[in-house]
Amino acid sequence: MSERFEEKLPDGGVRVTVKPAPELQVHGGSVDLTAEEYKAYRDWRNSHGGAIQTFLPQLDDVKRELLLSGLTPETWTEVFGGGPE
Helix, strand or coil, rough: CCEEEECCCCCCCCCEEECHHHHHHCCCCEEEEEEHHHHHHEEEEEECCCCCHCCCCCCCCHHHHHHHHCCCCCHHHHHHHCCCC
């Protein structure tokens, strides 16, 4: 299971860092969210299965995947051998 860390930013936003599941043996990454995006992120986390694109449609696929799994495009390729679809 992924680990998540949150850090308040000086501008009122939040940096969310996601470490992928340890068995994947890859590094994770971080996404800086505005206060409004962070609220939508929390709503998504509390939805227990809601589609992330419904809550954060303004984020690109790379940022949403990082929030979902902790995988960047580089680590996705390392684990699965190709980019996310």
